[in-house]
Amino acid sequence: MQFTGTSDYVATEDLTIAVNAAIALERPLLVKGEPGTGKTELARQVASALGLRMIEWNVKSTTKAQQGLYEYDAVSRLRDSQLGDERVRDVRNYIKKGKLWEAFEADEKVVLLIDEIDKADIEFPNDLLQELDRMEFFVYETGETIRARHRPIVIITSNNEKELPDAFLRRCFFHYISFPDAQTMERIVRVHFPDIKPTLLRAALTRFYELRETPGLKKKPSTSEALDWLKLLMADDLDAEDLRAEPGAALPRLHGALLKNEQDVHLFERLAFMARRPRA
Template sequence: MVFNGTDNYIVSEQLRLAVNAAITLEKPLLIKGEPGTGKTQLAEELAKALDTELIQWHIKSTTKAQQGLYEYDAVSRLRDSQLGDERVHNIGNYIVKGKMWQAFEADKRPILLIDEIDKADIEFPNDLLQELDKMEFFVYETQQQVAAKQRPIVIITSNNEKELPDAFLRRCFFHYIQFPTREEMEKIIDVHHSDVKATLLREALEVFFDLRELNGLKKKPSTSELIDWLKLLIADDVSQEVLLDKDKSVVPLFGALLKNEQDVQLLEKLAFMSRRKS
């Protein structure tokens, strides 16, 4: 299994090496990077490239590690016992398989995505150490040992909202997705908007990277937001002259790039000061 990117997903050489190293070592690949840099999409495109199943476990602040293994539905069993249902005599009928159990049972080596692991409680990663290391767990209700038919390829994403435990990090192959360079960004855009005019693309990238370099910006625009913005510019047939119009207080259709009023006010202030100087 070797990953070289796909027609819809451009990978840097460093990311390509990281993915293939994790596959070879049979270790989870821990991916960090700015929101919007394609961490989740990596797992989706990897599954397509390897023609295998993608099992997605999206983590929330309330998610517990046990939910990824299985859950015992005691409420349903109590209800069935009150109704005299014969299913109640087999406790296995009330064991709900989690995403990791599904991945362990797959006939073909699947991709298991544990998405945004840093959203969960700090103990969440530690609670999965044994399962990710040994690729097996015990079901106490049925006295059953569940082991993976083959090790799934595990992709774990994090937005760095909180630090992950050292014991967990030791079991992962780590890669930080650097923000794309201008040249890499052009390749990414070509995948999504191959019909964009060269002049519009050049000026849009100029505005985009200038925005990212602004001091005091609360949230820098991401790759996915640039793609959305270009889609709007193309749809509205915005010319490159409009992007460079100094009389404008902010860039056109800025809502695709700037996501809070503080950043909009900063841009308006800078535009006002620029007009006064000219």
């Protein structure tokens, strides 16, 4: 079972090696990188390339590890017992299966995505150590042990917003998705926009990387934002001359697709103003 990328996703050699190493080791693949560098999409493409179903667990700041296993609704059971409902005789009627349970009981191998694990409380990863390592967990309400029928391919993403526990890291195969260089970015763009004008693509990427490298930028634009920007440039039928006509430090055309906070917009406005000032 080897992942080599897909026609819709440009996977670098080091990324494909990481995915296949995690599969061979049967360990979770922990993928870090800037937001918008394709970490979540990687899981979808791995599932697509290997012909597997994907189960997605989107982690939020309020998410608890137990929710990935199951949730027991004791309040509803108490209410139903007061109403004389026959459902109370079977506790299973009040257990909601989580994403890990769903992945473990699947009749076939699946890809399990635990997305943005760093959003949750710091104890969240530690609370999943044994379950992900042993591929089983105990249901106290029913007295049964749920074991994985087929060990899922687990892909965990993190935006690096907080450090993850060492004990958790030891159980993962780690890969950091570096921001793509211009050559790789061009390949990515051509996957999404095969009909883009070559001159527009080169001029836009030159402008994009100039913007990313501007000192003092609070939030550098990501790959997904670059694709949004190029889509708008193509929709307006702009060409390379439209981009080159701008002063080097001025705000780029349709900059709202690239700059996402007022500090960065003001930074470029100041740079543009300074560029226009006559020299003494």
